[in-house]
Amino acid sequence: MEITFYKYQGTGNDFIMIDNRQETFSKNDTKLIAKLCDRRFGIGADGLILLENDAETDFKMVYYNSDGNQSSMCGNGGRCLVAFAKQLGVIENKTTFIATDGLHHATISENGIVSLQMKDVDAVKIEEDYIFLDTGSPHHVQLVEDLKNYPIKEKGAEIRYGNLYGQAGSNVNFVHQNDTDTFSVRTYERGVEDETLSCGTGVTAVAIAMKATGRTNSDTIKLNVEGGKLEVSFIEKDGKYTDVFLKGPATFVFEGTVAV
């Protein structure tokens, strides 16, 4: 059997997109999904995303990490899925879709910039040397001195598999402040078990964490990631974050078919 797939990337976080509105894809085949994401034996990607029909919204998002397991919300993947939905003709320039963490509203510009509304954040756990919050996926955030040379995979895995986060683990974001409203971020991603070039829920967590700890007074924050630039904006009132938007490019790379 052959399946048609579309490869997208959002600031270097890359995904296999599949139109599963006919529900023909083997959704529970963890080994197949991991093989499709494998960068030597498969197509290669940080994750795989299914676009499915939904009775109440434009479409449903189903997200898998490259380990083949279904996971929590993917911000860059959500942005790429909006662009994919437009390419398929499912939407024009705005949409509401459902994902594992609830409803998401989004717009896409003519030049492929997607602004995705993320879930509200009511709880930010501030510790002495790190911050933890959930932006649709769990994120550990900590500032480091020399981000450029920091051992991301080694230190990220220590935290991800350490005692802090138990069986579920967490994504881990290492941060450097560049100026009053700009930060550089490198992310170790749970379920990829390596550094990715960008993580959308991760930079959203960093932006909120930097506001919550007084590192910035801005409500629109620029994030430099290894694969490009993203922007996060929000409304903060009494430690609650609403109208949270993740904005940046979502790019179609190629279309193909693969034997499964």
Ligand SMILES: N[C@@H](CCC[C@H](N)C(=O)O)C(=O)O
């Ligand atoms: N790259 C994603 C995050 C995907 C989910 C994450 N790896 C997890 O399992 O929590 C993003 O852009 O948010």
